[in-house]
Amino acid sequence: MLHFWYVHSMLDHIRDKNALITMQKAGISKTQQRIAVLNILSKAATPLNISSIRQSLQSKTRINRVTIYRILSLFKMRGIIRDITSSGISYYELATRENPVHPHFNCLNCGKLSCLEPLTFSQAKHLFNTDENFSIEHIEINISGLCSYCRNAT
């Protein structure tokens, strides 16, 4: 039987490799800080906000607050990640083919952001009577309430 730590170090290794490939494709320098940020986002099951990212990073990599902002901003520009702002807080998630744009659910109790089933852009676009000639570039749908855990806990 494989050991826990072994499986994990193996996964970490794969992730590091993927991170390098991603940055290669994007044509940006492969720095330790960028790899670390990318790995944290690829490990995450839900979109993460800056403070979660900082916490996860500080234990492993020495990284400045400003650097995180700059890396996230660069990743966003290059289409590597997407940001979701729910209740005034920015969350980040990987933007891959396998992970298309989708609505999010923000628990008002625990604050966790979960991903909902995707709605295609055209489906969503169809909903809104935009006879006024707006050019739609982004549709953000955020739903809030209580997640199943918090709902049952109360």
Added chain:
Amino acid sequence: MLHFWYVHSMLDHIRDKNALITMQKAGISKTQQRIAVLNILSKAATPLNISSIRQSLQSKTRINRVTIYRILSLFKMRGIIRDITSSGISYYELATRENPVHPHFNCLNCGKLSCLEPLTFSQAKHLFNTDENFSIEHIEINISGLCSYCRNAT
């Protein structure tokens, strides 16, 4: 023919009266600052963010930054206003029967937030497969791109 200033002072008078009635109904003290904030929001054609509200207020009423936050928070709790957070900035609009919850359009160029045609809560709710037992309390839909003005200006 009626003079411009006359019509306006008349409208202001009606607004002041409406503001007083609103606060009476909500069972909260009728203060100058609250009347001023309420009037600004009732005059506005689009949802306003804090800095717009501050700017509009400072010319007329002496009011502290903190007071505006407290008033908006109270109004929100009492259901007098609604807040919309688009791209990390909070905007406020009157929450009346005639003005139901609706999606918003945020121009990425000029930053202005416009109101789109409403979608009923049940229409919107129906869209999302929430088989997981989330309890939905709020659905926020924000669309961004270029407004007609900015689109044509470029």
Added chain:
DNA sequence: ACCAAAAATGCAACATAGTTGCAATTATTT
């Protein structure tokens, strides 16, 4: 209309998010 009690405002101080310029460090290219 006045006075006491209750409520709201102003102010100072603080916390967090996010940005910018510049010097020091790290990647990349040859």
Added chain:
DNA sequence: AAATAATTGCAACTATGTTGCATTTTTGGT
């Protein structure tokens, strides 16, 4: 392996938002 280019760290700054406490304004009873 060295020179150049890019990135990071740091200090300082802006904006948003919050809290405690003293001062002022509203409210409600007389």
